[in-house]
Amino acid sequence: xxxxxxxxxxxxxxxxxxxxxxxxxxxxxxxxxxxxxxxxxxxxxxxxxxxxxxxxxxxxxxxxxxxxxxxxxxxxxxxxxxxxxxxxxxxxxxxxxxxxxxxxxxxxxxxxxxxxxxxxxxxxxxxxxxxxxxxxxxxxxxxxxxxxxxxxxxxxxxxxxxxxxxxxxxxxxxxxxxxxxxxxxxxxxxxxxxxxxxxxxxxxxxxxxxxxxxxxxxxxxxxxxxxxxxxxxxxxxxxxxxxxxxxxxxxxxxxxxxxxxxxxxxxxxxxxxxxxxxxxxxxxxxxxxxxxxxx
Amino acid sequence: xxxxxxxxxxxxxxxxxxxxxxxxxxxxxxxxxxxxxxxxxxxxxxxxxxxxxxxxxxxxxxxxxxxxxxxxxxxxxxxxxxxxxxxxxxxxxxxxxxxxxxxxxxxxxxxxxxxxxxxxxxxxxxxxxxxxxxxxxxxxxxxxxxxxxxxxxxxxxxxxxxxxxxxxxxxxxxxxxxxxxxxxxxxxxxxxxxxxxxxxxxxxxxxxxxxxxxxxxxxxxxxxxxxxxxxxxxxxxxxxxxxxxxxxxxxxxxxxxxxxxxxxxxxxxxxxxxxxxxxxxxxxxxxxxxxxxxx
DNA sequence: GTAATAGTGTCTTTCAGACAGTATGAC
DNA sequence: GTCATACTGTCTGAAAGACACTATTAC
Numbered sequence: 059x060x061x062x063x064x065x066x067x068x069x070x071x072x073x074x075x076x077x078x079x080x081x082x083x084x085x086x087x088x089x090x091x092x093x094x095x096x097x098x099x100x101x102x103x104x105x106x107x108x109x110x111x112x113x114x115x116x117x118x119x120x121x122x123x124x125x126x127x128x129x130x131x132x133x134x135x136x137x138x139x140x141x142x143x144x145x146x147x148x149x150x151x152x153x154x155x156x157x158x159x160x161x162x163x164x165x166x167x168x169x170x171x172x173x174x175x176x177x178x179x180x181x182x183x184x185x186x187x188x189x190x191x192x193x194x195x196x197x198x199x200x201x202x203x204x205x206x207x208x209x210x211x212x213x214x215x216x217x218x219x220x221x222x223x224x225x226x227x228x229x230x231x232x233x234x235x236x237x238x239x240x241x242x243x244x245x246x247x248x249x250x251x252x253x254x255x256x257x258x259x260x261x262x263x264x265x266x267x268x269x270x271x272x273x274x275x276x277x278x279x280x281x282x283x284x285x286x287x288x289x290x291x292x293x294x295x296x297x298x299x300x301x302x303x304x305x306x307x308x309x310x311x312x313x314x315x316x317x318x319x320x321x322x323x324x325x326x327x328x329x330x331x332x333x334x335x336x337x338x339x340x341x342x343x344x345x346x347x348x349x350x351x352x353x
Numbered sequence: 354x355x356x357x358x359x360x361x362x363x364x365x366x367x368x369x370x371x372x373x374x375x376x377x378x379x380x381x382x383x384x385x386x387x388x389x390x391x392x393x394x395x396x397x398x399x400x401x402x403x404x405x406x407x408x409x410x411x412x413x414x415x416x417x418x419x420x421x422x423x424x425x426x427x428x429x430x431x432x433x434x435x436x437x438x439x440x441x442x443x444x445x446x447x448x449x450x451x452x453x454x455x456x457x458x459x460x461x462x463x464x465x466x467x468x469x470x471x472x473x474x475x476x477x478x479x480x481x482x483x484x485x486x487x488x489x490x491x492x493x494x495x496x497x498x499x500x501x502x503x504x505x506x507x508x509x510x511x512x513x514x515x516x517x518x519x520x521x522x523x524x525x526x527x528x529x530x531x532x533x534x535x536x537x538x539x540x541x542x543x544x545x546x547x548x549x550x551x552x553x554x555x556x557x558x559x560x561x562x563x564x565x566x567x568x569x570x571x572x573x574x575x576x577x578x579x580x581x582x583x584x585x586x587x588x589x590x591x592x593x594x595x596x597x598x599x600x601x602x603x604x605x606x607x608x609x610x611x612x613x614x615x616x617x618x619x620x621x622x623x624x625x626x627x628x629x630x631x632x633x634x635x636x637x638x639x640x641x642x643x644x645x646x647x648x
Numbered sequence: 649g650t651a652a653t654a655g656t657g658t659c660t661t662t663c664a665g666a667c668a669g670t671a672t673g674a675c
Numbered sequence: 676g677t678c679a680t681a682c683t684g685t686c687t688g689a690a691a692g693a694c695a696c697t698a699t700t701a702c
């Protein structure tokens with residue numbers, strides 16, 4: 059199998075809550091994700107990720123899952139092809155030795171829909187202009203679906219598709235379609251295609267919290283239901299219906315009270331801890347096929 | 354970035370229905386998935402997969418998505434590390450020039466729960482024996498969850514986890530835990546870890562049909578609802594409630610009648626075609642977070 | 649006629665979404 | 676007392692699951 063010269067690297071999207079805001083770990087000096095080549099000493103790709111993140115930022119990662127593998131030719135401009143295997147990691151908010159946390163919503167301002175609804179104020183008109191250019195109906199429809207226009211619902215986990223639309227429309231600075239359009243809302247950029255990789259991670263995490271109890275990887279040992287909800291809202295970038303959220307959490311037996319309480323300004327809130335048992339049980343979660351017991 | 358010598362290859366899990374049975378494409382002579390090194394000529398990994406599958410089996414793949422990247426050291430015993438990027442592809446049942454279709458359920462007999470319920474007859478006792486060996490409760494629980502014991506539901510998309518359990522229990526021939534256990538039910542093996550990769554593909558496809566209309570990539574241009582249901586049942590390895598299935602399909606506007614009919618032994622069935630429009634629309638599908646319109 | 653597959657109508661249970669109201673702290 | 680947050684109870688409408696029945700072919 060004599061192939062071309064190939065380099066293999068791992069790329070890490072490490073997420074934590076810093077003061078309640080979802081952040082991604084970057085190198086201290088540049089807006090880059092931690093990354094490094096796969097070395098003979100690494101037993102597996104996971105090992106490689108953990109090693110490089112630790113070396114570059116002093117942080118030891120807990121939860122880690124594979125995200126996606128990128129390998130387009132000349133991704134980095136060098137002659138050889140680089141295969142980048144990206145990983146999504148979650149840590150409980152700590153301060154890394156040498157890394158720097160960058161807020162999701164400084165990088166993707168349009169992804170935060172928790173606050174007042176002027177979110178799309180400058181972006182949406184620019185999008186509509188772009189969609190109107192081509193007489194193609196599909197471009198218009200694509201904007202509508204990804205950004206929830208024309209009465210469609212906003213879907214948090216379409217973060218990657220939204221980034222791709224903005225990229226194609228020339229509304230983010232790194233886009234090759236150098237545009238005359240106002241890119242006011244387009245957020246901070248990162249090196250190379252790291253912002254795209256991050257968007258992949260955001261999308262994956264938003265999708266995953268809907269059917270796996272991964273949120274708890276970001277929470278401290280004890281927390282109130284209010285804090286848990288705030289965490290979910292921060293990740294989803296969307297407010298959540300309080301009462302229904304509580305019902306959902308309780309009836310799935312995801313947490314148990316510790317007996318202690320926390321004063322948070324109003325009535326003291328019960329403190330809860332995550333029931334680790336459900337990690338084993340919780341392979342459950344709904345299938346949608348109308349299955350049948352017996353024929 | 355001077356790293357170690359690395360080889361990059363792509364690995365294809367190509368699925369089609371052959372006489373209504375889900376099959377995977379293998380090389381004609383050996384039970385191996387189509388694979389090949391990434392060459393300088395390949396623009397992307399997808400391109401590489403399409404090229405190698407076409408070269409080795411004469412089949413041109415339609416739908417293709419990335420599955421997982423494997424890169425444990427010495428996966429194939431050679432000195433250099435091989436990074437294998439696996440892909441899942443779907444084709445409408447055609448006869449490949451040089452490939453060979455192998456039935457899912459010859460490879461994974463325990464995954465077919467459509468027929469009479471003696472499926473686990475020989476496997477379950479062996480599993481229970483293994484789970485009973487260690488006093489560890491978790492091993493027992495793991496079997497129960499993956500294989501739906503102790504009154505738990507059978508979950509089709511846990512195919513990979515089930516394979517892993519059998520592997521660890523020494524109940525598949527390729528397991529290093531060479532066992533004295535009866536491996537009667539353990540199915541045909543494949544080269545290397547290809548059976549594990551296939552299990553990953555099976556699991557992914559079973560999960561995906563629940564929230565994306567990918568089934569239609571396996572169906573001919575026209576089909577009856579009965580055929581569609583049989584296809585879903587074949588993939589899921591489980592019978593499906595007929596009336597509810599029809600309601601689901603119709604109310605989601607996934608198909609439209611062509612006006613023609615097909616005689617299938619009983620009352621002639623209406624023929625339908627897939628509504629391609631939904632591929633754009635169908636980003637929809639349920640989020641489970643109790644979102645809220647306005648605060 | 650029977651057997652076999654196709655297709656319709658409806659009932660019940662479950663659950664997501666929404667609203668109203670009570671509880672307990674700080675000030 | 677007011678304000679703010681925490682927590683509980685209940686209504687409603689939309690689906691999922693299940694059942695009974697009718698329709699149209701081959702034999």
